[in-house]
Amino acid sequence: MVFSKSIIDIIKQRTSWRTYSKRLLEEQIKEKLLEILKLRNFKSPFSEIAGNCRFDLIATPEFDPDEKKKLGTYGLIKGAQEFIVGAVEKSDYDRENYGYLLEAIILSATDMNLGTCWLGGFFNRSLFSKKIKCEPNEAVPAITPVGYAAETRRAKEKIIRSFVKADARYSWDQLFFERDFSTNLSQENIGKYATLLEMVRLGPSAGNKQPWRIIKELDADKFHFYVRFSKDKKGLIYNKFVRLDIGIAVCHFDLSAKEVGIGGGWTFSEPDIEKPEELKYIISWNGT
Numbered sequence: 423m424v425f426s427k428s429i430i431d432i433i434k435q436r437t438s439w440r441t442y443s444k445r446l447l448e449e450q451i452k453e454k455l456l457e458i459l460k461l462r463n464f465k466s467p468f469s470e471i472a473g474n475c476r477f478d479l480i481a482t483p484e485f486d487p488d489e490k491k492k493l494g495t496y497g498l499i500k501g502a503q504e505f506i507v508g509a510v511e512k513s514d515y516d517r518e519n520y521g522y523l524l525e526a527i528i529l530s531a532t533d534m535n536l537g538t539c540w541l542g543g544f545f546n547r548s549l550f551s552k553k554i555k556c557e558p559n560e561a562v563p564a565i566t567p568v569g570y571a572a573e574t575r576r577a578k579e580k581i582i583r584s585f586v587k588a589d590a591r592y593s594w595d596q597l598f599f600e601r602d603f604s605t606n607l608s609q610e611n612i613g614k615y616a617t618l619l620e621m622v623r624l625g626p627s628a629g630n631k632q633p634w635r636i637i638k639e640l641d642a643d644k645f646h647f648y649v650r651f652s653k654d655k656k657g658l659i660y661n662k663f664v665r666l667d668i669g670i671a672v673c674h675f676d677l678s679a680k681e682v683g684i685g686g687g688w689t690f691s692e693p694d695i696e697k698p699e700e701l702k703y704i705i706s707w708n709g710t
């Protein structure tokens with residue numbers, strides 16, 4: 423069994439944790455985690471198209487003193503001794519794939535009652551790239567500390583959480599649609615799919631922007647996933663984080679579908695549906 427408890431409970435349990443006890447991972451826990459990092463249990467719908475993706479556990483006590491000062495987490499993360507770091511071959515869908523796989527790992531760590539926090543921007547990318555021996559054709563899109571959470575969140579962490587409204591999520595009406603982007607999807611009449619979409623809604627995202635938008639076809643269990651890019655005076659901002667975020671959304675939907683016993687598969691075929699210009703089509707789920 424991949425998880426020891428319901429994935430739905432694990433998704434609800436996970437929150438970003440930025441304050442850690444300085445305790446190193448116990449040997450048994452470390453071994454379990456290293457096994458998970460081999461990715462034998464997880465495969466994303468992007469894996470076939472994207473290049474190879476690999477993960478490792480990096481312990482900062484092994485860093486030299488100069489490196490220890492340069493983790494680049496800008497005081498956001500405190501006490502963490504170990505980090506999960508991944509490298510992905512640069513390719514189409516590399517970040518979507520990475521988003522799915524690192525989130526599956528993070529949920530596994532949550533299942534083991536370990537603290538984690540997605541870090542897409544605030545880390546020393548060149549240092550961690552060196553530690554994972556990143557090749558020129560690879561990138562390190564994000565990392566996470568992993569360890570025993572401190573008993574309480576420190577004041578600085580509480581400020582960060584309140585700044586990004588970390589506990590809030592957009593309502594269904596803002597995220598899920600039916601037939602066209604001006605018709606809201608009702609939670610009634612979609613049976614177990616309501617749980618899957620709720621699990622997408624609860625997902626973490628960079629800056630808590632929640633860029634996922636999903637449209638269901640009328641009278642069919644077909645769900646099309648889009649990302650919403652930010653817009654400023656110069657136009658659309660195609661940042662790399664939303665591609666990780668959509669990977670996370672697909673991960674939550676996919677793992678929850680497996681758990682509640684909904685059959686189906688993923689395809690890449692944009693439907694002929696008129697969309698706002700800031701939305702970009704990514705992938706579709708076809709229920710069977």
Ligand SMILES: Cc1cc2nc3c(=O)[nH]c(=O)nc-3n(C[C@H](O)[C@H](O)[C@H](O)COP(=O)(O)O)c2cc1C
Pocket residue numbers: 436437438439498539540541542543544545564582586587588589625626627628629630663666667670
């Ligand atoms: C792709 C991605 C990148 C993120 N990057 C950072 C980061 O650099 N620093 C940070 O403190 N939090 C980062 N976060 C955490 C988000 O701020 C957090 O997930 C969001 O506020 C929701 O809070 P929650 O995870 O506790 O539910 C990132 C999250 C994601 C998904």
